[in-house]
Amino acid sequence: MGIAFTAGKYIHWGVVSISLTNFLIIVGMIVIFALALVLPFPGAHQQQPQQHKPDEDES
Amino acid sequence: MSAPASDARERSWTSAVRDHVAGLVPEGQALPDRQPAYVSSWIYVFGVATLAALVVVVGSGVVLAMGGAAWWHTSGLGHFVNSVHLWSVELFFAAMVVHLWGKFWMAAWRGNRGLTWVTGVVSFITSIGAAFTGYLVQSNFDSQWISGEAKDGINSIGVGGFFNVLNTGQMLLWHVTLLPIGVGIIAVMHVILVRRHGVVPPLDDEAEEVAR
Numbered sequence: 579m580g581i582a583f584t585a586g587k588y589i590h591w592g593v594v595s596i597s598l599t600n601f602l603i604i605v606g607m608i609v610i611f612a613l614a615l616v617l618p619f620p621g622a623h624q625q626q627p628q629q630h631k632p633d634e635d636e637s
Numbered sequence: 638m639s640a641p642a643s644d645a646r647e648r649s650w651t652s653a654v655r656d657h658v659a660g661l662v663p664e665g666q667a668l669p670d671r672q673p674a675y676v677s678s679w680i681y682v683f684g685v686a687t688l689a690a691l692v693v694v695v696g697s698g699v700v701l702a703m704g705g706a707a708w709w710h711t712s713g714l715g716h717f718v719n720s721v722h723l724w725s726v727e728l729f730f731a732a733m734v735v736h737l738w739g740k741f742w743m744a745a746w747r748g749n750r751g752l753t754w755v756t757g758v759v760s761f762i763t764s765i766g767a768a769f770t771g772y773l774v775q776s777n778f779d780s781q782w783i784s785g786e787a788k789d790g791i792n793s794i795g796v797g798g799f800f801n802v803l804n805t806g807q808m809l810l811w812h813v814t815l816l817p818i819g820v821g822i823i824a825v826m827h828v829i830l831v832r833r834h835g836v837v838p839p840l841d842d843e844a845e846e847v848a849r
Binding site for chain 1: 678679731
């Protein structure tokens with residue numbers, strides 16, 4: 579019984595059932611993804627533009 | 638006399654393997670110290686974060702293997718190493734999924750990078766199998782419940798005759814040998830392909846890439 583009581587909270591939405599912990603982790607991953615797109619990368623403004631062309635070495 | 642000896646060297650499998658390995662990536666691209674300007678973005682960090690997590694996963698797994706499957710139940714150190722193993726796996730998957738999202742939305746299969754994308758997908762699927770067998774070998778009620786539920790799912794897709802998720806010994810050996818070797822080989826292939834073709838540029842640079 580103790581295990582059942584500590585199984586955690588679940589969110590139910592129609593046929594979808596997900597634990598609150600998993601839901602928050604997914605939300606956190608989406609937030610991290612969004613931040614990765616908008617936050618400036620340290621030192622990015624100091625670099626000179628250059629092109630990396632390894633494919634040119636292939637036939 | 639020197640010509641036949643030279644021919645023999647050219648025909649040897651050793652020299653063939655050497656030439657193949659040397660040609661896997663363009664010269665200087667195996668461990669490059671400079672990258673294109675567009676790589677200076679946080680979205681390009683998650684691939685190497687996945688690799689870093691994988692190193693911790695494998696390292697903590699090796700320590701766990703030395704202690705044995707039940708070590709973490711009876712030892713504080715074993716419990717700590719087990720937790721490092723678990724949370725490095727969580728980070729591994731979180732970083733890999735964010736990496737997947739980033740590469741999907743920048744259509745990372747462009748520029749002859751289709752095989753890079755496919756090896757990433759296969760690596761993801763193989764990693765799910767490795768993580769799943771990890772949950773099956775916890776030797777507790779959690780693993781008992783997961784294996785009982787998984788047995789029905791595995792049988793329903795018709796592959797239950799090839800392996801038995803209720804067989805803890807079989808799943809433990811898959812977890813510590815078969816699947817890590819599979820993930821490792823595919824991950825190495827994926828990294829070699831990334832180094833071979835270079836990091837995919839942003840979509841707004843596509844016209845420039847097509848031109849060259």
